[in-house]
Amino acid sequence: MNALPESGASLAERTIRLTRAELLRYAAASGDHNQIHQDETVALAMGLPGVIAHGMLTMGAAVQPVVDWVAGLKPGADGTRARIVEYGVRFTRMVVVDAVEGAEVHIAAKVGAVDESTRIVRVDLTVTAAEQTVLGKAQVRVAVP
Amino acid sequence: MPVNPELLGRAFPATAPIEVTAASVHAFATAVLASDPDASIAPPTYPIVVQQAALDELLADPSTGIVLSRVVHGEQRFATTRDIVIGDVLTGELTVTAMRALGPATMLTAETVVRDAAGEQVATATSVLVIGEEDAA
Numbered sequence: 154m155n156a157l158p159e160s161g162a163s164l165a166e167r168t169i170r171l172t173r174a175e176l177l178r179y180a181a182a183s184g185d186h187n188q189i190h191q192d193e194t195v196a197l198a199m200g201l202p203g204v205i206a207h208g209m210l211t212m213g214a215a216v217q218p219v220v221d222w223v224a225g226l227k228p229g230a231d232g233t234r235a236r237i238v239e240y241g242v243r244f245t246r247m248v249v250v251d252a253v254e255g256a257e258v259h260i261a262a263k264v265g266a267v268d269e270s271t272r273i274v275r276v277d278l279t280v281t282a283a284e285q286t287v288l289g290k291a292q293v294r295v296a297v298p
Numbered sequence: 299m300p301v302n303p304e305l306l307g308r309a310f311p312a313t314a315p316i317e318v319t320a321a322s323v324h325a326f327a328t329a330v331l332a333s334d335p336d337a338s339i340a341p342p343t344y345p346i347v348v349q350q351a352a353l354d355e356l357l358a359d360p361s362t363g364i365v366l367s368r369v370v371h372g373e374q375r376f377a378t379t380r381d382i383v384i385g386d387v388l389t390g391e392l393t394v395t396a397m398r399a400l401g402p403a404t405m406l407t408a409e410t411v412v413r414d415a416a417g418e419q420v421a422t423a424t425s426v427l428v429i430g431e432e433d434a435a
Contacts, residue, residue, distance in 0.1 A: 169331055182322070182329035184350060199367075208371050213330030213343040220342065221333050234381075237342045241375030241424075293342075 155226050155235070155297050157267050157274065164262040164276060165218035171206050171248065172255035179210040193252065206248040211258060211287060215280045216240055218262045219293045222276075229298030238273070238296050243289035248282045258282045265292065272297045301397070301404040301429050302363045309393045313351040315415070318386040322347070340382040345412050346374070349423035352392035352410045364406075364429055372405065373426035380420055387415040390423070402431045 158164065176190050185207055188195040196204045219237065226235035250256045258280060265277035278291035318340060326344055327335035357366055382388070389412070396407035405428055412421040 175329070175331070178325075179329040182325040183346060209343060209346050209374065210330065212374060213326075213341060213346075216342050217330065217332055224334070224337075236381050237378070239375070239377045240342045241373065243373045244371055 154229065157269065157272065157297060158264045160264050160267050162264045164222050164264060165260075166262070167218050167260045169214055169258050169260065170255050171210065171214070171250055171258060173204065173250060173252060175255070176204065176206060176210065176250060179207050179213075183207070183209060185209065201247070201249075203249045203251065206250050206256065208244040208247075211248055211280065212240075212242050212244075212291075214258065215242070215260050215278050215288060215291060216293055218260055219276050219278070219295065222262070223295055226297060233298045235295060235297050237293055239294040240292070242278075242291040244287075245289040246282075246285055246287045248287050256282050258287070262293075300363055300431065301406065302361060303397065305362055305394045305406070306397045307394060309391065310352065310355045312389045312391045312413075313348060313355070315387045315389050316348055316351060318344075318382060318384055318388060320384045323384050338384050340384075340386075342376060342378075343374075344382055345376050345378070345388075345410075345421045345423045348388050348390035348412045348421075349392075349408075349410045349425060352390040353408060353425065356392060356394070356408060364427075368430040370428045370430070371425065372428040373424075375424040376421060377424075378421040379418075382412075382420060386420070388412050388420070395424075400428065404429045 223235045228234050261279040266275040274295045276293040280288040323340050390410040392410045395409045408425045410423045
């Protein structure tokens, strides 16, 4: 049985860089080919400040530190593996991806709450770009054997 | 045209089966910058592939009054009953579970129940879309 983490404990911090190449890769993998994520001219015509990252790319990348933490947990005596049972976010701000620099996204994963009886650990993600929060109420629930 | 209020409660037919191939999991995991893109477990946000297919049916239906250029993704949530793994064959059934006015815009909640080949529910993907009366952004 894994020891449950303390509420408030930091699980991981990570800074990732999203470039236009990452956006193209996500478009191909997800099938979301909206041109606001690829073409500056289209994005500007839509009134956006520039090409923006898919919200789902930010959401998908932001949970990866938790995926890594879960992968490192031991299976239960009956073989049950730790797993993410729920993940939700609000898309509060766009991530503008510069053609040359891309965009830096910082992810901090912290234990928000621990339920000793159900062994569900809530992990809260703080996700920022250009020093502003881009995902609101980003919470992951992990079942820990 | 405003969003059709009769959409509330409407259930759409199941999507065509979507095969969870090793190639698609690898491509998706690489795209979301997973540390181990060769894992057999699909990333937590992978069910968006099914949700997207289901949403395409909703967005393609002219009776909804929804214009794609006015749609902004407001919230997203996934709840799973088991991990999605390579070899799964998934379908999604979308229901419009909530609609409410947000100023001149409409907030629409679309819940997609994702089932495996045996018909067992493996995930629920919930999208909140903010649909403007004017073009988005």
